[in-house]
Amino acid sequence: MADKRKKTKIAAVGDIHVRETDRGKWEDYFKKVSQEADVLLLCGDLTDTGRTAEAEVLAQELKSCSIPVVAVLGNHDYERDHQKGIRKALINEHVHVLDGDSIVIGDVGFAGVKGFGGGFDKGMLGMFGEPMIKSFVQEAVDEALKLDGALARIDSEHVDVKKIAVLHYSPIRATVVGEPEQIFPFLGSSRLAEPINRRGVIAAFHGHAHIGTLEGETSKGVKVFNVSKPVLQKEGFDPPFYILEV
16 A cells, blocks of 8 residues: 655755854745745754854744754854854754754654764774874764664654654765865764664765765665755755755
8 A cells, every 4th residue: 555644845954154144144045945845954064163153143044944943063063162052042943953862753753963074984094093093083983873872762762753864974975075085084984874774764964065966875775965055056956955855
């Protein structure tokens, strides 16, 4: 018998880099997203320089968004160590800011982490060498474990839920292609792909790689989308958000 459940339209964008001077700039954008989709994903680098004041501007702009918003923070949001203030400003506007957490909306479960670097496949950095290298790798391991835990909680608490991973850093090499190869290790890590493959995720979204590639897939065939705003603009999306129906 055919599945009669309503499709969920997921809009996604990353790297919007909101500034304190952006008041009023995003209202029409969020209104348009609300008309086109059921859920909006914000895939990190929500602020330009990591200031709480920038997040407060974004929170005000999001008042024009009438659909649920799910977000993760990015490296820019950690720049000034104001990430707690940024999270609070957005949560106060009812944004679901995920950091090893999950949220189920309708029959779709969203698990989110920032992620981290470390490289991909055979070029992935290993846990060997100086303490600074080990700390770098451990951060990537910890982010992958947080993602795995968030996905596991969806499985344990909900039956027949479609799972989406929300990230800032990429879990695969394919969607950062276009960037200088020298910086690939700082754009994502294959460690993030392991829980995505194992937990039955149907799609993953990330940002961070501004001149990367829109679409790729993991070794198990899970679709991965680089929805960095500059990538979407390069691909002709106007306004720049990507929609996936699940």
